[in-house]
Amino acid sequence: MDGKPRLLDQVREQIRLKHYSIRTERVYCEWVRRFIRFHAYRHPAEMGAAEVEAFLSDLAVRRDVSASTQNQALAALLFLYKQVLKLDLPWLGEVVRAKKPVRLPVVLSxxxxxxxxxxxxxxxxxxxxxxxxxxxxxxxxxxxxxxxxxxxxxxxxxxxxxxxxxxxxxxxxxxxxxxxxxxxxxxxxxxxxxxxxxxxxxxxxxxxxxxxxxxxxxxxxxxxxxxxxxxxxxxxxxxxxxxxxxxxxxxxxxxxxxxxxxxxxxxxxxxxxxxxxxxxxxxxxxxxxxxxxxxxxxxxxxxxxxxxxxxxxxxxxxxxx
CATH class of the missing domain: 1.10.443.10 (Intergrase catalytic core)
Known part of the structure; x- marks a missing residue:
């Protein structure tokens, strides 16, 4: 996809403007790559809530990722749409976040x-x-x-x-x-x-x-x-x-x-x-x-x-x- 490198450069630029860590930059860029690859290299501007939810569902069902990993992917995509593409889309707030299981922390005596x-x-x-x-x-x-x-x-x-x-x-x-x-x-x-x-x-x-x-x-x-x-x-x-x-x-x-x-x-x-x-x-x-x-x-x-x-x-x- 011709615009892919330019899009990732924009993601990096916005992350650095907001002083996010290098770890966040790497993780967000990787989730954007995986999202685009999942949808056969369509540009994110051409997609919406259905494509985001299909991607997140695939992570949960086929790849069996944890709720926190699924929510991390969603955070990356929300950043892409809001901060990079500057798209004020009503469906952004409607995408359902995975519910994290409530577990007691491991504690040593x-x-x-x-x-x-x-x-x-x-x-x-x-x-x-x-x-x-x-x-x-x-x-x-x-x-x-x-x-x-x-x-x-x-x-x-x-x-x-x-x-x-x-x-x-x-x-x-x-x-x-x-x-x-x-x-x-x-x-x-x-x-x-x-x-x-x-x-x-x-x-x-x-x-x-x-x-x-x-x-x-x-x-x-x-x-x-x-x-x-x-x-x-x-x-x-x-x-x-x-x-x-x-x-x-x-x-x-x-x-x-x-x-x-x-x-x-x-x-x-x-x-x-x-x-x-x-x-x-x-x-x-x-x-x-x-x-x-x-x-x-x-x-x-x-x-x-x-x-x-x-x-x-x-x-x-x-x-x-």
């Missing part, structure tokens, strides 16, 4: 968290400990900048979290010294890079234009930089990015298995455990909501259903026999 962390070492131990100790999401820790760690106030500022919102969370007392030592080593490596006329990091375009020297400044460096340089897919510049989250995901999976834990735990499970253990300790739900960055307290309330004391206060009828 305090002892299980200790067992898993004991299987990790060095930088990966520090990242995992920060996930559990602060309740941050995995990519929030990976993208953490030096300037957002406040040792004096014992807090961390999470920038551009989910929903592009900033929030403040706790810096665990037990991690102050390990994190300080880690950052000292990172700073020494950064100074060496500056001497080699490197040492710049990615900044969103608006910030890079406003503060042209900021990418080289210590304050803007990643707390957890990658071990090697890589090429920025958008600008083509070669520089040091943050640690690849897959490193922790792989190591965490091994640690869980090595600790003899059969729960399907991932690094994100540490965030669930953080919230649950705070509530178990008597922390009020509104505070936990703010620390997690939930827009609605109903999202936070799901952790009240997995509290250990919830089932223990009920005496099973079998135990009365």
């Amino acid at each position: 305090v002892e299980e968290v200790q067992a898993v962390l004991a299987k990790l070492e060095g930088e990966l131990w520090l990242i995992a400990s920060l996930l559990y100790g602060s309740g941050m999401r995995l990519m929030e820790v990976m993208r953490l900048r030096v300037k957002d760690v406040d040792f004096t106030a014992q807090q961390i500022v999470v920038r551009d979290g989910k929903g592009m919102k900033d929030r403040v969370t706790v810096l665990p007392q037990r991690l102050r010294e390990p994190l300080r030592k880690h950052m000292q080593a990172v700073k020494a490596a950064h100074n060496a890079e500056l001497l080699a006329e490197r040492g710049d990091v990615y900044l969103p375009d608006a910030l890079a234009r406003k503060y042209p020297r900021a990418p080289w400044e210590w304050a803007w460096q990643y707390v957890f930089p990658a071990q090697s340089l890589s090429t920025d897919p958008r600008s083509g510049k070669r520089r040091r990015h943050h640690v690849d989250e897959k490193r922790l995901q792989r190591a965490f999976k091994v640690a869980v298995r090595s600790a003899g834990i059969v729960k399907l735990a991932t690094p994100h499970t540490l965030r669930h455990s953080f919230a649950t253990h705070l509530l178990e300790g008597g922390q009020d739900i509104r505070t936990v909501q703010e620390l997690l960055g939930h827009a609605d307290v109903k999202t936070t309330q799901i952790y009240t259903h997995v509290l250990n004391r919830g089932g223990l206060v009920v005496l099973s009828p079998l135990d009365r026999l």
